[in-house]
Amino acid sequence: MATDYATLKKGGWMRQKQKNNFSLRVRVVGGNLTATQLAKIAEVADKYGEGYAHLTSRQSVEIPFIKLENVEDVKAALAEGGVEPGVCGPRVRTITACQGEAVCPSGCIDTYALAKELDDRYFARELPHKFKFGVTGCQNNCLKAEENDVGIKGAIKVKWLEDKCIGCGLCAKTCRKGAIKVENKKVIFDESQCNFCGRCYKSCPTDAWEDTHGYIVSFGGLFGNNINKGETIIPFIEDKQKLLDICDAAITFFAENANPGERFKYTIDRIGRDVFAKKITEVYNG
Amino acid sequence: MAEEFKIDDTIDITDVVCPTTFVKAKVALEELEEGQILSIRLNDGEPVQNVPRSIKEEGHEILKLDDNQDGTFTLIVKKVGD
């Protein structure tokens, strides 16, 4: 069988320092694998690898020490368990996510559903360089949104409902931003201090906060040889379609402007932060 | 304190930590009849931030929470359902 290294690389086969050995990266979405997938990965690691798997820093699984001559057999075996190879190289990489609202009491959005949607939309898209999305469910930021090229953070915009409030003061206690004061059983809410964490809404024993769930997005994060915290350019995004439009605009800006091998952050810097901010703001307001 | 409510039972959960706090409150509520009112004394910090919400999620109605200014709070709950 002829070896097509380009195809191998595209398909998540990471060439090891040991000749003719590959560490196979599998496709994972939002950090979840089914029991069936895990069992198949275990079986393949035993049969074709060295009996172990490696968990990568971005929620993927690699099976090291797959031999070149077994590539096709391994692909076929994994397919039986619903496991596909992942990607490396200049493309949209694994979409990462924390457990989010579906499981975590602090979650503000369904991170897995969103990761899946982003995966369907963008996974493996060819670009001038690697491009990473990460989705975290709330301000606790377990998934570290800002280290991604596009980081998405779940958020809740709150509004106080006076008629339901019993003036207990719990919201003011749980707010970490000092945005709430309760004086004489009345809430005084300083929206300018609010970071949309939703803790007041979650702590209130009488549902006296109206909750609008949405997203905060950051752009240009890097966490390798150079480190840059992704920047939030636009405010709270309420609508999911709007969020997807903004992701489209960001990835299009990168595709059209980046030099080969240039990360998003440096494209934004070279073309001009204000040029990029203008584009994104137009979509936000559009 | 709580003069506007007729208190049917009172418990003190300042001697236990989470999650026992909630368990104690839940047991006390189970012994009440629908519509009766329980007064709960609880500590500042984790208990006051978690217990009221957990009781509410069980379906009961939170009527009042008072800061006793001594590191404890008094929570007034009306039992809903059996």
Ligand code: HEM
């Ligand atoms: C589904 C519900 C819950 C989840 C997912 C959850 C999750 C967690 C996690 C992940 C930790 C570890 C934090 C760390 O590593 O520092 C923790 C600690 C803790 N949780 Fe929960 N928790 C839940 C409900 C509760 C409830 C209802 C209470 C009490 C009313 C409670 C009381 C505590 C306490 C006291 C600790 C600290 C334990 C220690 O530091 O030794 N948790 N919880």
Ligand code: SF4
């Ligand atoms: S970021 Fe928030 S929602 Fe996600 S796991 Fe952490 S606490 Fe839960």
Ligand code: SF4
């Ligand atoms: S959402 Fe968070 S930061 Fe905003 S007021 Fe509520 S607790 Fe404070």
Ligand code: SF4
């Ligand atoms: S937690 Fe709810 S009931 Fe208590 S003061 Fe805040 S808004 Fe009012």
